[in-house]
Amino acid sequence: MQNSDLFSGDYDSDKIANNYFKRYARFFESSQEKKIALLELGILHGGSLLFWRDYFPSGTIVGVDISLPKDFKPGERIHAFEGNQADTVFLSQVAKETAPDGFDIIIDDASHIGELTKVSFWHLFDHHLKPGGLYFIEDWGTGYWDDWPDGRSLDKESYFQTALRPDQSESREPMPCHSYGMVGFIKQLVDEQAANDYTRKRQSGKSERGSKFERIVITPGIVMVRKAMQMP
Numbered sequence: 001m002q003n004s005d006l007f008s009g010d011y012d013s014d015k016i017a018n019n020y021f022k023r024y025a026r027f028f029e030s031s032q033e034k035k036i037a038l039l040e041l042g043i044l045h046g047g048s049l050l051f052w053r054d055y056f057p058s059g060t061i062v063g064v065d066i067s068l069p070k071d072f073k074p075g076e077r078i079h080a081f082e083g084n085q086a087d088t089v090f091l092s093q094v095a096k097e098t099a100p101d102g103f104d105i106i107i108d109d110a111s112h113i114g115e116l117t118k119v120s121f122w123h124l125f126d127h128h129l130k131p132g133g134l135y136f137i138e139d140w141g142t143g144y145w146d147d148w149p150d151g152r153s154l155d156k157e158s159y160f161q162t163a164l165r166p167d168q169s170e171s172r173e174p175m176p177c178h179s180y181g182m183v184g185f186i187k188q189l190v191d192e193q194a195a196n197d198y199t200r201k202r203q204s205g206k207s208e209r210g211s212k213f214e215r216i217v218i219t220p221g222i223v224m225v226r227k228a229m230q231m232p
């Protein structure tokens with residue numbers, strides 16, 4: 001099947017309507033025909049797992065959800081497991097069974113709660129993502145929503161007024177910064193990208209370690225972290 005047909009296909013996933021499959025695919029062009037192992041946290045109706053199965057013709061596709069859909073039959077090359085994304089023992093069992101050499105791609109489209117996303121991320125990233133592997137965090141903008149369990153709206157007026165303080169240029173006051181839920185977690189990942197700087201005392205000093213990330217790409221709705229080839 002052509003990719004253009006896949007992107008408009010009959011998959012029961014909001015990744016069709018919001019164009020996310022197409023946006024993900026830009027990261028996957030060089031790996032589409034490879035024997036990759038992909039883990040997605042958050043199955044819902046199973047539409048995205050079917051899409052990944054069709055997009056990666058030689059891939060192993062693994063899904064995890066706190067409650068498996070009743071009428072979804074995983075079938076060919078798809079494995080589905082019921083459990084909590086923050087249960088690290090469970091996640092390691094899934095990885096051991098389906099991708100003992102590690103996953104090439106991990107997508108977190110589950111709770112969109114900062115603390116749970118953080119637990120899954122550091123466990124899977126450190127232990128079950130291959131060097132050079134890609135980890136995606138979807139819908140991180142929930143941290144800007146008042147009606148999300150750990151979100152809070154950004155008060156634009158006071159935020160930007162206090163954020164622009166030219167008279168404070170030599171003070172060590174922190175920049176005001178929105179850090180609720182998923183937004184706060186993504187901002188923590190920016191710190192990890194800067195490990196080279198934050199693990200040295202002065203500009204001229206020696207770093208204690210580099211970053212675990214080769215790079216982080218922050219886009220509306222999707223954050224991508226590529227794991228470094230060598231862990232510091």
Ligand SMILES: C[S@@+](CC[C@H](N)C(=O)[O-])C[C@H]1O[C@@H](n2cnc3c(N)ncnc32)[C@H](O)[C@@H]1O
Binds near residue numbers: 111
């Ligand atoms: C946005 S939906 C997933 C959509 C699916 N990935 C797709 O593209 O079609 C989120 C799913 O995450 C699951 N979920 C919520 N909290 C979870 C948790 N703590 N652990 C695992 N799954 C969770 C929900 O049951 C729901 O099915």
